[in-house]
Amino acid sequence: MKKLLTIAGSDSSGGAGIQADLKTFSSLGTYGMSVITAITAQNTQGVFGVQDIDEEVVYKQIEAIFSDIEVDGVKIGMVSKSSTIEIIVSALKKFKAKNIVVDPVMVSKSGYHLLQREAKKALIEQLLPIATIVTPNLFEAEEITGLTIKDIKDMEKAGEIIHQMGPRFVLVKGGHLSEKPIDVLYDGEKFKYYEAERVNTKSTHGTGCTLSSAIAVYLAKGYQVDEGVKKAKEYITQALINAFPLGKGTGPVHHFYSWW
Numbered sequence: 001m002k003k004l005l006t007i008a009g010s011d012s013s014g015g016a017g018i019q020a021d022l023k024t025f026s027s028l029g030t031y032g033m034s035v036i037t038a039i040t041a042q043n044t045q046g047v048f049g050v051q052d053i054d055e056e057v058v059y060k061q062i063e064a065i066f067s068d069i070e071v072d073g074v075k076i077g078m079v080s081k082s083s084t085i086e087i088i089v090s091a092l093k094k095f096k097a098k099n100i101v102v103d104p105v106m107v108s109k110s111g112y113h114l115l116q117r118e119a120k121k122a123l124i125e126q127l128l129p130i131a132t133i134v135t136p137n138l139f140e141a142e143e144i145t146g147l148t149i150k151d152i153k154d155m156e157k158a159g160e161i162i163h164q165m166g167p168r169f170v171l172v173k174g175g176h177l178s179e180k181p182i183d184v185l186y187d188g189e190k191f192k193y194y195e196a197e198r199v200n201t202k203s204t205h206g207t208g209c210t211l212s213s214a215i216a217v218y219l220a221k222g223y224q225v226d227e228g229v230k231k232a233k234e235y236i237t238q239a240l241i242n243a244f245p246l247g248k249g250t251g252p253v254h255h256f257y258s259w260w
């Protein structure tokens with residue numbers, strides 16, 4: 001049994017964050033664990049409050065897990081403060097964590113700033129270098145690089161710049177492109193493209209969380225990064241197809257338990 005860990009924020013409505021990650025881990029037949037960095041009061045319409053967890057408690061959660069359990073893959077999502085980013089990075093180095101997927105969460109679909117402005121530098125300088133793969137969406141790739149990103153060529157340029165910042169692989173996600181949602185992977189030498197038909201649904205809350213967790217699962221299972229991304233892209237496309245209407249705003253993708 002592969003053991004997966006998510007380090008992220010809690011989404012009370014269950015569509016993104018810790019809840020999306022644990023659902024992904026379970027539905028892909030792995031054992032899921034969580035380190036909660038923040039509690040958000042959130043639903044399909046917005047984020048209405050955030051309580052950051054003290055960084056000492058974040059560290060204690062990581063220590064409790066790694067001192068007892070072998071962890072096969074780690075996904076890192078919302079971390080809002082630089083002091084928490086610093087503690088997470090030093091803890092993951094100390095415990096020699098492997099297969100680290102960093103989803104550089106900055107702003108929710110509903111427009112709430114989940115990353116404090118002061119923490120952007122720590123995210124870039126500390127979190128990116130420990131990542132096996134980092135998965136920015138178009139907006140996050142723009143924030144990290146300072147580029148304006150409109151098409152695949154711009155995504156490639158962003159991939160090259162972000163790769164220089166230290167992660168082994170960069171996946172620039174194209175969910176927010178105006179046409180087909182094509183994601184671009186860069187390994188420092190060449191690009192790979194992951195194309196899917198756009199699923200016509202309002203339920204896109206948690207797509208990035210789900211994709212990054214699925215990538216962590218496939219890396220933990222021993223897939224090469226490019227193959228793992230391909231499988232994870234199939235998973236998120238299916239989770240979008242399976243989504244059902246929920247709430248009055250942007251509903252969540254839906255996870256399914258094929259073995260049940």
Ligand SMILES: Nc1ncnc2c1ncn2[C@@H]1O[C@H](COP(=O)(O)OP(=O)(O)OP(=O)(O)O)[C@@H](O)[C@H]1O
Nearest residue numbers: 137173174175176181197198199206207208209211
């Ligand atoms: N309507 C859609 N149909 C098919 N695939 C999509 C759609 N929207 C997003 N995707 C895919 O979902 C994955 C997540 O991409 P996206 O760019 O939406 O990330 P994100 O903005 O970080 O997500 P979130 O912030 O909601 O967690 C990518 O593989 C993207 O191509």
Ligand SMILES: Cc1ncc(COP(=O)(O)O)c(N)n1
Nearest residue numbers: 009016017078108109205206
């Ligand atoms: C706790 C948490 N983590 C991540 C997201 C991003 O997801 P989305 O962009 O779909 O709102 C979120 N809304 N909440």
